């Protein structure tokens with residue numbers, strides 16, 4: 001059967017032998033045919049046990065079908081979409097995550113962050129996790145160095161972790177990851193190195209400090225299907241320089257965010273829409289000499305202060321005896 005042509009939509013289609021009473025408006029007949037497909041698929045999820053699963057899948061089907069109807073998706077375009085996702089799957093492994101990249105460049109990641117952002121006024125704003133977080137980063141002591149051999153200008157990062165009520169948060173688990181000065185994360189190198197990532201705990205007064213390297217702007221991996229998408233859109237792959245944070249503490253909402261380097265030329269055209277004004281931070285440059293902790297640097301170094309404010313989780317009273 002030939003696909004229904006967009007140009008054929010106006011006018012009338014003839015059902016049956018062509019008698020005048022058997023004709024219906026073409027648009028109405030076509031719409032009914034399409035709605036029947038959607039209704040049948042929606043009904044197929046009616047037996048799902050989990051209400052949330054059913055809600056998500058039914059909504060996904062409704063919106064996906066509405067999208068196909070709106071653009072009058074051709075079979076060639078459907079195949080191109082399948083090919084795109086197939087390529088994304090083939091290029092993804094435990095060190096390359098093309099699907100997170102796709103979510104990022106489509107703004108779905110930032111929309112999900114916005115939907116789930118805590119309502120607590122004063123909490124540090126969240127942003128995308130990105131495709132380069134990997135579990136198993138090494139622990140470093142307070143004041144330690146997470147660079148692990150990553151190339152770049154030494155950078156002293158310090159601040160305090162507090163709740164929105166101003167209370168210090170001791171023992172918070174602070175995980176950080178970043179690119180080296182060439183714009184590459186450790187997982188982008190084929191030699192299995194671990195560098196530019198690590199975690200530490202905040203001190204009893206909520207303070208934290210560590211050495212790292214000054215972050216650099218970098219292009220998201222654009223040698224795969226997501227890169228082709230950006231090229232077709234006339235968009236660039238660059239992200240402004242940033243340092244990723246993931247902060248966990250009991251009783252508080254987990255915070256995933258970055259700090260961005262003030263003055264970076266890509267702040268207004270981040271490929272993944274992750275920049276928020278409140279996260280743009282001044283990085284100070286220093287000549288060779290001693291850092292705040294007495295460490296001697298024979299090359300210029302950088303420092304930044306970033307105070308982290310966590311939103312409290314809602315208090316859930318426990319039943320007596322539990």
Ligand SMILES: [Fe+2]
Nearest residue numbers: 130132242244
């Ligand atoms: Fe990043």
